[in-house]
Every structure is written in structure tokens, then in C-alpha cells.
Amino acid sequence: CARTHPLGSGPMVWYQVFDYAVGHWFQKVANSVLGTVLCCPGCFSVYRCKALRDTLATYASTVSKGEEFLTKDMGEDRWLCTLMVEKGWRLEYTAVSEDSTYCPEEFDEFFNQRRRWIPSTIANQMELIKKWGGGQIESDYVSKFFIMYQAFLLFSSMIGPSTVILIMAAGLELVVGSVGGGIVPTVVVFFLIFIGYGVLCLYAKQDTQLKWAKVLTMVFMVVMVMVLIGQAREMVISFQELNIRLTEENRNHMTDAEKSCLDCLTIGCGDCKTLTCDRPLHWSKNNVSVWLARCF
Numbered sequence: 023c024a025r026t027h028p029l030g031s032g033p034m035v036w037y038q039v040f041d042y043a044v045g046h047w048f049q050k051v052a053n054s055v056l057g058t059v060l061c062c063p064g065c066f067s068v069y070r071c072k073a074l075r076d077t078l079a080t081y082a083s084t085v086s087k088g089e090e091f092l093t094k095d096m097g098e099d100r101w102l103c104t105l106m107v108e109k110g111w112r113l114e115y116t117a118v119s120e121d122s123t124y125c126p127e128e129f130d131e132f133f134n135q136r137r138r139w140i141p142s143t144i145a146n147q148m149e150l151i152k153k154w155g156g157g158q159i160e161s162d163y164v165s166k167f168f169i170m171y172q173a174f175l176l177f178s179s180m181i182g183p184s185t186v187i188l189i190m191a192a193g194l195e196l197v198v199g200s201v202g203g204g205i206v207p208t209v210v211v212f213f214l215i216f217i218g219y220g221v222l223c224l225y226a227k228q229d230t231q232l233k234w235a236k237v238l239t240m241v242f243m244v245v246m247v248m249v250l251i252g253q254a255r256e257m258v259i260s261f262q263e264l265n266i267r268l269t270e271e272n273r274n275h276m277t278d279a280e281k282s283c284l285d286c287l288t289i290g291c292g293d294c295k296t297l298t299c300d301r302p303l304h305w306s307k308n309n310v311s312v313w314l315a316r317c318f
Contacts, residue, residue: 023050023062024119030127038125038132047117049175054115057168058107058161060146061100066121069106077105093149097142104146108153110160129239130232140179147176187212190242193249196256 026046028038046063053059062069081102085091094101103113126132153159154169191208219238223231 023059023067023113023115024121025117026063026065027120027122028125029122030125032127034127034129034132035125042125050115051117052171054113056171057112057165058163059103059113059115060107060150060172061097061103061143062113063123064099065123066119067099070111073106073109073111076109076111077102080105089145092141092145096138097146100142100146104150107150107161107164108159110162112161112163129236133232133235134228144176144179147172151176183216187216190245190249193252194245196252197248 026042028035028042030038050059050061083094085094093104106113126135150159150164151169151173154164187209188205190212191205194208195205215238219234222234226234
């Protein structure tokens with residue numbers, strides 16, 4: 023497969039430019055170097071005919087269970103690549119070849135796309151790890167280290183929601199202060215929202231899911247802005263406290279002559295002009311590197 027560039031306009035496309043750079047460039051490069059690419063995009067990929075013949079019978083099989091639906095029908099290109107890897111074929115990433123494809127510009131289309139991609143990715147990763155553990159993978163390119171890397175990615179995907187919840191709860195505490203029990207009540211509220219939306223996706227119609235997805239997206243966008251403000255405020259306060267502490271340390275280590283000079287510089291006395299001394303170093307845009315060096 024090759025390097026894919028998203029086409030389109032609007033905020034959703036702006037986000038996907040970053041998403042494609044991480045998922046379609048860096049992650050595929052890592053997979054290709056460590057073993058084999060696990061998903062060649064349908065927009066621009068080239069396969070050997072023999073590789074397709076080896077997998078076509080299984081690829082064309084029907085779905086009889088929910089697990090098979092997630093693995094096969096939610097991501098056809100990833101399922102095809104998984105079958106090729108299981109048969110011993112190696113899929114490579116070629117950065118010198120580039121292509122462009124139109125990506126979703128509206129929220130509804132983007133939501134439906136990711137609702138297919140994410141479950142399909144997780145299901146196929148679990149399928150690969152399970153079959154490797156059972157000795158059903160014939161490929162020389164799927165090593166123990168490669169499987170460990172895939173297990174790490176799978177684990178990261180599973181704990182992703184909880185990580186976001188903890189970041190938001192800690193950031194809100196910096197903005198609004200601690201509610202009784204620290205960040206625990208906020209974590210519980212976010213967790214209940216997460217579970218509630220999961221239940222909604224299981225039983226509600228697609229239009230209802232999309233409406234609530236839009237509402238929750240706007241709510242959490244506001245929350246993340248508050249988190250950003252809280253973290254920025256905390257950084258500024260920390261730098262100010264560090265500056266005060268360093269100033270006090272400098273004052274305590276001054277000689278009598280330096281203290282006299284500092285007093286003269288502060289008051290405006292003219293008698294200390296013959297003394298040679300350095301004023302306490304204050305943080306400014308002109309001496310950031312020196313200030314940081316002394317801090318550390």
C-alpha cells in the first residue's frame with residue numbers, strides 16, 4: 023500500500039489530515055518494519071493474484087455470528103489483509119507512492135465510518151493474536167515481538183476511554199477546584215455517560231445515536247477547552263512559584279556587598295555605582311535559556 027492523503031474541506035477534514043498522518047503513515051510504517059502491514063486501504067493497494075486466490079474462498083464466506091460480522095463486514099479491506107497475513111504473505115508499505123482520497127466532511131458520515139473502522143480493527147487484532155497463540159499463523163513475518171506490539175496497541179485502544187476520562191477529570195479539578203472526594207465524583211459521572219451512550223448504541227436507532235453523539239461531542243469539546251485552560255493556568259502558577267523560590271534562594275546566598283548593591287539598585291541610591299554585582303536573574307523572554315539552566 024502507499025501513502026494516502028485525505029481530500030476535502032472543513033474542520034472534519036482538518037482533523038483527518040492529522041489522523042491519516044498517524045494511522046496511515048506512521049503506524050503502517052511501524053507494522054511494515056516490524057513484520058507486515060495489517061490493513062492496506064482500499065483506495066490504493068496492489069496485490070498479487072496468487073495471494074488473492076489463496077484467500078478468496080474464506081473471504082467470500084458468509085457471516086453467521088456477531089463476532090464474524092465485526093471481523094468481516096465492518097472492515098472488508100482489513101479482513102482481506104488479515105487472511106493474507108495468515109496465509110504467509112507479507113504486506114509492505116511504500117512511502118514513495120502517494121495517492122489521494124476523499125474523506126468524510128460531515129459529522130454523520132465521519133461517525134458512521136469510524137463506527138465501522140474501530141470495531142473492525144479491534145476484532146481483527148484479537149483474531150490475529152488468538153490464531154498466533156493457537157499456532158494457526160503460517161507467516162514467517164509474524165514474530166513474537168510483532169505480536170507483542172499488536173497486543174500493546176490493542177491494550178492502548180481498550181484503555182483509551184479511561185485515559186481520556188482521567189485527563190478531563192484532573193483538568194476540571196484545576197479549573198473548578200476539588201469537589202468532595204477529589205476527582206472521583208467527576209470520573210464516576212464521565213464513566214456513567216460512557217456506559218449510557220454504549221447502551222444507547224445497542225438499543226437505539228441510528229438517527230438517535232447520531233443526535234446524542236453530536237450533543238456529547240459539543241459538551242466534551244467545551245470540557246476539553248476548560249481542561250486546556252486549567253492546565254495552562256497551572257503551568258503559569260508553577261513557573262511563578264519557581265521564580266519566587268529561586269529569587270529567595272539567590273537573596274539568601276548574597277554577600278553583604280551584593281545585598282547592599284541590590285538595595286541601592288532598588289532604592290535608587292548613587293553610592294553603590296562603584297560596586298560590581300549581578301542583579302537576581304528574573305525570567306524574561308530575553309533570557310529564557312539561561313533562566314531554565316539555572317532552574318535545573
